Amino acid sequence: MVRLLAIGLVAGVFSALFGVGGGIVIVPxxxxxxxxxxxxxTGTSLxxxxxxxxxxxxAYGFHGDVKPGAxxxxxxxxxxxxxxxxxxxxxxxxxxxxxxxxLFLTAVGIRLLV
Amino acid sequence: MEILxxxxxxxGGVLSGLFGVGGGILFVPxxxxxxxxxxxxxxxTSLLAILPTxxxxxxxxxxxxxxxxxxALLIGLGSIAGVEGGVQLAKALPEDVLxxxxxxxxxxxxxxxxxxxxxxxxxPSRDDEA
Numbered sequence: 510m511v512r513l514l515a516i517g518l519v520a521g522v523f524s525a526l527f528g529v530g531g532g533i534v535i536v537p538x539x540x541x542x543x544x545x546x547x548x549x550x551t552g553t554s555l556x557x558x559x560x561x562x563x564x565x566x567x568a569y570g571f572h573g574d575v576k577p578g579a580x581x582x583x584x585x586x587x588x589x590x591x592x593x594x595x596x597x598x599x600x601x602x603x604x605x606x607x608x609x610x611x612l613f614l615t616a617v618g619i620r621l622l623v
Numbered sequence: 624m625e626i627l628x629x630x631x632x633x634x635g636g637v638l639s640g641l642f643g644v645g646g647g648i649l650f651v652p653x654x655x656x657x658x659x660x661x662x663x664x665x666x667x668t669s670l671l672a673i674l675p676t677x678x679x680x681x682x683x684x685x686x687x688x689x690x691x692x693x694x695a696l697l698i699g700l701g702s703i704a705g706v707e708g709g710v711q712l713a714k715a716l717p718e719d720v721l722x723x724x725x726x727x728x729x730x731x732x733x734x735x736x737x738x739x740x741x742x743x744x745x746x747p748s749r750d751d752e753a
Contacts, residue, residue, distance in 0.1 A: 510697060513694050513697035514697055514698075514700065514701035516698050516701065517698035517700060517701020517704075518701045518702065518704050519705065520701075520702050521701065521702030521704060521705025521708075522709040523705075523709065524702060524709060525670075525705070525707070525708070525712075526709035526712050527648075527651070527713075527725055527728055528647050528651045528666025528667065528668075528725075529644070529645055529647030529648050530639075530644055530647055530673050530677060531645070532642065532645055533648070535698060536644070539694070545694070548689050551641075551642060551643025551689070552681065552684030552687070552690040552691075553643075553691045553694050553695045554643035554644070554698075555643055555677045555680040555684055555690070556677070556681040556685075556690050556696075557694070557695040558645045558673060558699075559674065559677045559695075560698075560703070561702040562645055562647075562673040562677065564703045565670040566670040566671040568706050568710045569663075569670060569710060570667070570671075572714065574663055574666075574667035575664075575668055576667075577671065579658055579672075580668045580672040581672075582628050582658075583629070583635070583653060583669075583672040584650075584671065584676055586629045586630070586636065587635050587639065587672060588636060588678070588679035588680075589633060590632070590633040590634060590638075590676070591636040591637070591639045591640040591646070591676045591677065591680030591683070592640065592683045593637050593640060594639055594641040594642075595640035595680050595684050596640070597637070597640065597641060598641050607642075607736050607739065611736040612733070614729045614730070614732055614736070615729075615730060615733040617656075617729060619730075620656070620726075621652060621722055621723070621725060621729070622727070622730075
């Protein structure tokens, strides 16, 4: 129980600092520290992120930093995408996809860096 | 630009479902580079966009029996304690420093994913597990 709360604490700082869900921290820690299998870790991570992101959105909301129109423009199509992604995950070997994603992140990261 | 942002939102959602993340790693650059938000506004807005994404994704995973709700609740509660620290840190940092820090974060995530795929620890299909 303490381990899970500690995973949450780390994920919460990450999440708010970078505007992400924190899943990139939660998934590997659930596998390594809590002993969940990979797919169960991703499902559990999604549920945990719901609380984390809500807390972060409220905290930023108090500062007036949240743009609801832009959030809807991105978040509503993303909800459909998430259902598709979960369904795909049950059927696919995701190794090639993971490589592709890594390559894409590298390109965008470099673009933001310079 | 709006259409491109919506398409990136959809793609971020697919990644969210596949990898168990919120999609923010794609939402934030989309909000900065496509919609022209500042880094802080993009991060704040990304967190709100993540909500419908993970609610839909978690519900779908729940139907496949892949959610440990007790663990999720404990992690979520623990995260509330960390969120305020992250917000304060993000708002205290200069805009360009935060943006470059986010870029470095993306590169670390990319390296981590490539490493996991290399060792084939990404998520095998149900058939392979049998």
